[in-house]
Amino acid sequence: MADLTLMAVPHIPYVQPGDNLADLILKALAQAEMTLADGDVLAIAQKIVSKAEGRLVCLADVQPSKRALEVATQTDKDPRVVELILQESDEISRMRPGVLIVRHRLGFTSANAGIDRSNVAQSDEDETVLLLPVDPDASAAKLRDEIRARLGVQVGVVITDSHGRPFRMGTVGVAIGVAGLPALWDKRGEPDLYGYELQHTDIGVADEIAAAAGLLMGQAAEGMPVVLVRGLKFPAVGGKATDLVRPKEMDLYR
Numbered sequence: 001m002a003d004l005t006l007m008a009v010p011h012i013p014y015v016q017p018g019d020n021l022a023d024l025i026l027k028a029l030a031q032a033e034m035t036l037a038d039g040d041v042l043a044i045a046q047k048i049v050s051k052a053e054g055r056l057v058c059l060a061d062v063q064p065s066k067r068a069l070e071v072a073t074q075t076d077k078d079p080r081v082v083e084l085i086l087q088e089s090d091e092i093s094r095m096r097p098g099v100l101i102v103r104h105r106l107g108f109t110s111a112n113a114g115i116d117r118s119n120v121a122q123s124d125e126d127e128t129v130l131l132l133p134v135d136p137d138a139s140a141a142k143l144r145d146e147i148r149a150r151l152g153v154q155v156g157v158v159i160t161d162s163h164g165r166p167f168r169m170g171t172v173g174v175a176i177g178v179a180g181l182p183a184l185w186d187k188r189g190e191p192d193l194y195g196y197e198l199q200h201t202d203i204g205v206a207d208e209i210a211a212a213a214g215l216l217m218g219q220a221a222e223g224m225p226v227v228l229v230r231g232l233k234f235p236a237v238g239g240k241a242t243d244l245v246r247p248k249e250m251d252l253y254r
Contacts, residue, residue, distance in 0.1 A: 004231035008216040008224040009034065014121075015047075017054035022146035025226055034228060036147065041156040041232060043213030045225035046114070046176060049139050049159055050130050057084060060126035075100045081115065081129065088113035088131060106136070106176065107245035110163050114176075132161070136177025137240040144179040156181035156232075159241070160210035160217070166253065173214030175206035175241045181232075182206075183239035204244055205234055 011028040015021070021044070029036065036042075050056075064072065064079035068086055072079035076097045089102035093109050103109050114132040122128055133139045140157040147155055159177030164170070175183060183206040213227035 004229070006212060006216055007034065007228045007230070009226040009228055010224070012048070012223070012226055015051040017051060017056065019052045020146075021048065021052045022143055022150065025143075026147070026150060028226070029228075036151055036153050036155055036228070037230070038154045039156075039230075039232070040153070041158060041181060041209055041229040042143070042147075043158045043160055043173075043209055043217075043227040043229060044140075044143070045217055046132060046136070046159055046161040047116075047120075047130060048225045049133050049136070049177070053133055053139065055131040055133060056120070056128050057131060058126055058128050071095065071100065081112070084115055084129065084131065085113045088115065104132070106132070107242055108163070108174075108176070110161075114161055132176065133159070137179065137242060138177075140177035140179035140241075154180065158206050158209050158213070160213060162214065173207075173210035173212075173217070175204075175210045175244065178206045178239055178241045178243075180238060182235055182237050183241055183243040185234060206239070206241060207244060 009025065009028050009032060011031045012024060015024065025042065059078065059080040062080040062083050064083040068079050068083035071086070071092070072082040075082065075095050077100060082100065085100060085102060088105060090105055091103045092100070093103055094101040099111070101109060101111050102113050104113050115129050117127060117129045120128055120130050136159045140159050144155060144157045147153065157179045158175045160173045161176045162171040163174045165172065183204070185203040185205045209229055213229065216227050217224050
């Protein structure tokens, strides 16, 4: 991994619903005189994927349910936002004033079902929020296929989002969509430096890529939603972000 490099891709324009992300990314790469090669990985911020897929919701169009009103009272949150969170989730994990943590329908547990308003353009009429992609793994696969069709190169794609962690402060980038690389690298059975056979070593490769890319993407006004990762060596097998979700029967903290 000595030659591992991460490069933020400049010139990504503001993404609008219906935009072709592959077009935007390839044009930005060409403008920056950056090329793609087999084995490269593109880490892409969830926000531009969601925007391109039209996952914007105006809160004026949301009618809170009775359940949403109850949860909003307990969490001091906008009932309309709570309604969207409940629609995007399977169950509530924790809640208290100012906090609503849920198990998203995609399987992972996060605050507010990933619904956000940061870096989302607002109108004068009412607040607009952004939902996660409907199927981030499918979104990643589509981007990968379009790039392969245009350039003939085999790249990996990781769609990233920022999640908090229950036992540590701060948010960190995680993978919510993966294509063209293993999301989880099972190294059990391999020897360590001293010949000991690894027993419990599964590496969240896609999460590590997402976290590293987050250093260049930033969280505020940096405007760098795409990062090119070059020099990674991993098994030639595909994976999905859903591979990273711990099954309920293995979750000891529920």
